[in-house]
Amino acid sequence: MTTRKQLFISSVQKEFADDRRALKEYVHGDPLLRRFFEVFLFEDLPASDRRADEVYLHEVEQSAIYVGLFGNDYGYEDAEEISPTEREFDHATTRGTERLIFVKGNDDSARHPKMLALIRKAGDQLIRRRFGTVTELITSLYAALVQYLVANELIRGGPFDAAFCQKATLADLDDEKISEFLLSARRARGFALDEDTPPAAVLEHLNLLDNGRPSHAAVLLFGARPQRFLISSEVKCMHFHSTQVHKPIPSYHIYKGTLFELVDQAVDFVMSKIDLWVGTRKDSPQAPVAYEIPREVVSEAIVNAVAHRDYTSTGSVQVMLFSDRLEVWSPGELRSPMTLDKLTKPHPSLPVNPLIAEPLYLSKYIEKAGSGTLDMIELCRSVGLRPPEFRVDVGCFIVTIHRKQRSETGQVTEQVTEQVTEQVTEQVTEQGTEQGTEQVTEQVTEQVTEQVKRLLLVLGDAILTGNEVMLKLALSHRPTFLYTYLHPAHKNGLIEMTIPDKPNSRKQKYRLTAKGRTWLDSHLKGAN
16 A cells, blocks of 8 residues: 655745635545545644744654745744744755745735745745635645656646646647636636737646646637547537427437537536526516526536546446436546535535546636535525436436426426527518508518527616526527527517628627517516
């Protein structure tokens, strides 16, 4: 059995109490890292009659790796006006111990002068990594420890997400997608890198390069064609009219693209097929809209399946919508110490693929650590749904989200069927005053898809931008919105642009045409 190496985590204890504990829990919970490392925290020691400085310097000597967390505070100073953190760093340096230094934040103006001097001293000797959140810290430490294991030939290759992707080069990554991520991460989480940061520097910061080569995580997140290298990373979405799997499958889509695109497309697939409730417009031109399953619940189930799946498996994530439930199947099982029971209680975040989870977190696809399953349970209860169920079967982790029965939905509910088009015949009556009152009746027969129907319902009497319509439809994948909702509605004359001579104007908005209004009024009358 491999003797585990000790990690000594050094920092001002009060400033980094939560970070230190999170690092220990992660290292001791990760299937790979816990085989090789154990974490020493000074606060875990029992009471002793030994001097504190003797204890921590002795533990530095026993450690294979010194991990320094440097922030704003310098901490307690001894008789020589030197803090324990600096003593520990100097002792590790003198003994030639491997040192990993992580500096919190980019603003040095708030730092204690002595801490700033310590950061500069460390920077003269080794490469420091900056972090903003505990998730970023965990990801950076994970990458550094994997690199240590490979360099010391303790493992060959490395974890899937960190290992380089065979035959892939930087040319196989999409710089535009990296730029889009950078903008999104800055808006969502205040990501530290500037918008004009070169793509290679972004990848390096996210630990997505292996000796200059793109890792599996890099290809999955930013590849121009990820499935060219990792074919099973696709997501399969199916819709069944009954409670069982039956062939032929009424609606079956296989989605390809980056992990961001896969999540967006799969979520949009489900949202376009579950029940939609549209309220009245008595208080506002925009009618309130609600889906039978909150979008956040659908998104959490799918993004977790994509982020935490076993990518060494030849299976794919499967999203199956039945008449009574939604099931999301993800290749791989729960890893110790996580259990099914712990998912329904407060628990730490233990990502299977940390280098994949970090960019998803920075883009707000994943929220705060360890809260996803609890949020799903609470959201389902808030709308009267049974709590989600979690199980493991045939090598897959499965989430089941229950739907409301038809009789439970009430009011005006749009039941989505797999009949892609619907014959809608509308009687349009126009009144004019030319030489008296002339009644003109026009028969309008249109092919209106369920997606277009939903767009008309949420637009109503309002005038909205494309992004506002997407938000009301609970959509994320813009190509899906454009090509299955917006363009067909515009082509059929059901909606119009407010600035038709400048279709790409940033001020562009959309509203119903007379034809669209007539269709909607008739449809709502029939529904009531």
